[in-house]
Amino acid sequence: MSIQKGKDRARLDEKLPTMPWFVQQYIEFKLPDLSPSTLLEYVRDYEIFFNWLIVEGISQAATMHEVTLLELESLRMEHVTSFRIYLTTYKEQTNSRITVSRKLSSLRSVFHYLSQIAEDENFYPLLKRNIMAKIEIKRVNKPKDTAAKLKGKLLEEEELGEFIDYVREDYAADVAENKQALYSHELNAVRDAAIVSLILNSGLRVSEVVNLNVEDIDLNNRLLYVFRKGNNDETFKTPVYFRERAKMDLEQYFTLRSTRYNAPKQEKGYFLAIKNGEKAGKRMTKRAMQQMILKYAKLFGKPALTIHKLRHSFATDYYLQNDIYKTKEQLGHASTETTEIYAHLTDKTMSEAIDK
Incomplete structure (x- = not known):
């Protein structure tokens, strides 16, 4: 559970x-x-x-x-x-x-x-x-209405990689005169980039990222295991693949996890944070991840971008290269009706239909 x-x-x-x-x-x-x-x-x-x-x-x-x-x-x-x-x-x-x-x-x-x-x-x-x-x-x-609300608020194509790089490096230049923000970025940039990269290269929900344990991630096979929403078999974790870019970012973070976040041996959480006044790292919270994305998104020039919109951004990009059924499985949707959002976002099915 x-x-x-x-x-x-x-x-x-x-x-x-x-x-x-x-x-x-x-x-x-x-x-x-x-x-x-x-x-x-x-x-x-x-x-x-x-x-x-x-x-x-x-x-x-x-x-x-x-x-x-x-x-x-x-x-x-x-x-x-x-x-x-x-x-x-x-x-x-x-x-x-x-x-x-x-x-x-x-x-x-x-x-x-x-x-x-x-x-x-x-x-x-x-x-x-x-x-x-x-x-x-x-x-x-309706999926069509949801898609209309999302238009222009997601990352597109080359922006996916650009946003990961911004979180890792370029954000520092924008906060160069804010010593506290700069120090926080130096401490957490690798971790934050790994979180962003994982979502943008797998489409995980924020709850699934928060609940990740060290044992859930198989870097060699670019595979992780999560409890999917709506699946009430609490003995089974669903395997989910992620892209090569995420593997590199996760590897970099994992080399720092124990030392930079002073991870206790009993702490299973993959992504950690050290709260003010505490010495040992604990599992990062959902709220902390959400606030972290908003912080970067604002200065990146995408103030409407949220952590859930990162998932939408991945899904739209993934759907352009795959069919609706593969997209449904990758995202863990219970029905293709939900996945239809990305058909409307890309207009893929409509353009293909008129050509046929």
């Missing part, structure tokens, strides 16, 4: 007792199929919903744990409409349409389970009336 999954499973176990018994039953039913991280998001969505029911007086429960099936059966369309409006207004920064759709999908899932799968002692459905079955959730994040 990855580090983040372990944390999310522990948090899920903490939150479950606050849920109604039927939600606890649903989560246990879903555990073999969905990751703890996904289920934790579901539970957070249910917290919002049940607390809203209580505050609005729709449920007479004093706590979420006491919300009843009968109260869910009695919900009307006007209640669901009011909840949708609430989701778009209850925070200072309102939820996007995508977020609202995801939260409603979480509710539809548990309502479906209660009305179609779960049974009482007499073999009748636990939920006799399912109001959420009437709710149509339109898809709002």
